[in-house]
Amino acid sequence: LYKADDSFQKFNDESDEVSDNHLESGKANDKYQDFIDNGNDFVDRTVDSIETSNDVRDEIEEFRKLHMNDNNTVGAMSFCELKDFLSKNNEVFLDGDVVFCLEDEKLRQGIKLVVPDYPQMDESCVVLNHDLVIDGKGHSIDGVGLARIFIILNKDITVTFRDISFKNAYFPKSSGNDYSYDGGGAIYNEGNCRFEFCEFLNNHVSFSGGAVYNYKGIMSFFEYIFERNHSEGPAGVIFNNCGDLDFINCIFN
Numbered sequence: 001l002y003k004a005d006d007s008f009q010k011f012n013d014e015s016d017e018v019s020d021n022h023l024e025s026g027k028a029n030d031k032y033q034d035f036i037d038n039g040n041d042f043v044d045r046t047v048d049s050i051e052t053s054n055d056v057r058d059e060i061e062e063f064r065k066l067h068m069n070d071n072n073t074v075g076a077m078s079f080c081e082l083k084d085f086l087s088k089n090n091e092v093f094l095d096g097d098v099v100f101c102l103e104d105e106k107l108r109q110g111i112k113l114v115v116p117d118y119p120q121m122d123e124s125c126v127v128l129n130h131d132l133v134i135d136g137k138g139h140s141i142d143g144v145g146l147a148r149i150f151i152i153l154n155k156d157i158t159v160t161f162r163d164i165s166f167k168n169a170y171f172p173k174s175s176g177n178d179y180s181y182d183g184g185g186a187i188y189n190e191g192n193c194r195f196e197f198c199e200f201l202n203n204h205v206s207f208s209g210g211a212v213y214n215y216k217g218i219m220s221f222f223e224y225i226f227e228r229n230h231s232e233g234p235a236g237v238i239f240n241n242c243g244d245l246d247f248i249n250c251i252f253n
Contacts, residue, residue: 110148136164143169183213209239
C-alpha cells in the first residue's frame, strides 16, 4: 500500500513537472510568436519606409525636371547642382532657392570661382574665362548654418549677383596654420564682383567678416541690405583688407 502511495505521489509530481514544463513551453512559444510578429511588423514598416523614400525621390526628380531647363533657368537645387550649372553658362537665372545639402560636403568652404590656371584645382572649383551673371529673381542661396557660399578668386572677369538673398551661411576658422581663405561667412573675395538688389541675412563667421571678407578685391553694392550678420572676430558685416569697396543706397541692420 505504501509503495502504491509512493508511486502515485511520484506520478503526481511528474505530472505537475510536465504541466509546469508545458506551461513554460507555452510562455516561450508566446514570446517566440511575439518576436515573429514584431519582426514581421518591422519588415512591413521597413518596406513602407523604402517605398515612401522612393516616392519622395521620384517626386524630387519630377520637381527638378519641371524646374530645370535649357534656357539657363534653374529651380530648387543643391550647391553641387548650382556649381555644375555655373560651369556651363555665362548667365544663370534661379527659379527656386539653392540649399546646402548632404551631397554638398566638399563645398562646405564655398563654390570657388577661379582662373583656368588656378594651382589648387579641386571639386569645389568653377573655371571662368568670361564674365558671369547670377540672377536670383528674388530667391535665396542658403548655407543652413553649415557652409560658406562663394569664394571668388578670378580677378580677370566680373561676377554680378542680382536679386539674391545670401543667408544662413557659416564658415569656421581654419584649423592649424592653414589660414587660406579664412573669413567671410557668406563670401570670400579676391576678385571683381558686383551685387545688385541683394541682401546678406543672418550669416556668421568665427574669424573676420560676418558676411564678407574682401582681400585686395573690388566689390560694389547697389541697393543692398545687410541684416543680422555676425562675426566672432573683427567686422560683423564686412572685413576689407587692402581692397576697394563701393556702397550705393545700402541698409545696415
